[in-house]
Amino acid sequence: MPDSRVAVVIEDEADIRQLLSDVLESAGFTVYSAGSGLEGIELVREHRPVVTTLDVSLPGIDGFETAKRLRAISSTYIVMLTARSEEIDALQGLEAGADDYVTKPFRPRELRARIEAMLRRPRTHAQAPAEASAAVEAEPATPAAETAAPKAPSAAPADGAWLEHHGLRVHPEMRFVVRDDADVDLTRSEFDILAELLAARGRVVGKTELALMLRGEHYGSSDFVSDSDARAIEVHMANLRRKLGERPSQPRWIETVRGVGYRLTR
Incomplete structure (x- = not known):
């Protein structure tokens, strides 16, 4: 299961990456950061964070594709950060598997409050498929249910x-x-x-x-x-x-x- 106080920051701008790390560390998280989507995927695979912040505009694969690949291997909460406020960008991010999004410039206190609110909400306990350990450069598997509600149990509830x-x-x-x-x-x-x-x-x-x-x-x-x-x-x-x-x-x-x-x- 993801570590309850580990976070990953995926952001290509060094100053914003440091700000995000400082905000999360002040909230009690151990933080690992990356400057690209592929690096971030590896960090999530290795450290199993409970929350991941993800910039939309990244070198190489963008934030939307990164979110899809993360969702195929992890149930981490994903907060997308974007300077774009158009609804289509929010739609893409949430469809890719993000749990929330915040537009830049953001207020550190608001970001921290959003993350703490997510941690109070119920989460599912489905494990990532074994085949998700394949190299990240390979084509990603189709995300399974975006950390969705679980499938029907064999014995239906009352x-x-x-x-x-x-x-x-x-x-x-x-x-x-x-x-x-x-x-x-x-x-x-x-x-x-x-x-x-x-x-x-x-x-x-x-x-x-x-x-x-x-x-x-x-x-x-x-x-x-x-x-x-x-x-x-x-x-x-x-x-x-x-x-x-x-x-x-x-x-x-x-x-x-x-x-x-x-x-x-x-």
Whole structure:
């Protein structure tokens, strides 16, 4: 399993790499750093960090490709750092397997808070496949479920533990999702958002509430949600809908309440 206080920093700019290392070391992490994606993959393979910060613009393979290769061998939490704020970059990063993203310039205190919030969230315990030890220069294997909710156990949980809506079933404790009797692989954030919506049973859940939930905070405990937080919720929702196979214009499970948030369809 990943070491609970080991971190890897993958960043090509030396000053930012040092700043990230200082921030993580001040939070009690042992930090290993790399200036390229391939070097970073080797560090993750060797040191099994619980969290990895990853720059988008890297020499050689970029941050998106690095994230895909990391996700094929590790369940480390990935925080992508990018100077680009366009939604398409966030979408690419989260689709590649990132758990969160932060735009530059970033505030060290905010980055540290985001990482600590991720460590408070449930994580799966799936091990990387044995074949992932192949040389990193080789073509990467297809990422398996982006550290997704686990596959169905041989003995299904008791029916009372499931949350259900229009053929969609979620088991919060097992972190397992079934759509029309087919398994659905979701990232941690996508699963948490879906479970929160099903638990709300038709109540509108705002983007602020979802963002605070992902940060491990209770709604009302803080009223600060950055534009990046709100954008991340929108990107997670777009990915969630794509994996469920529904269109926002004709939702089967989740509808958008414009200017507010989301709720289950009726």
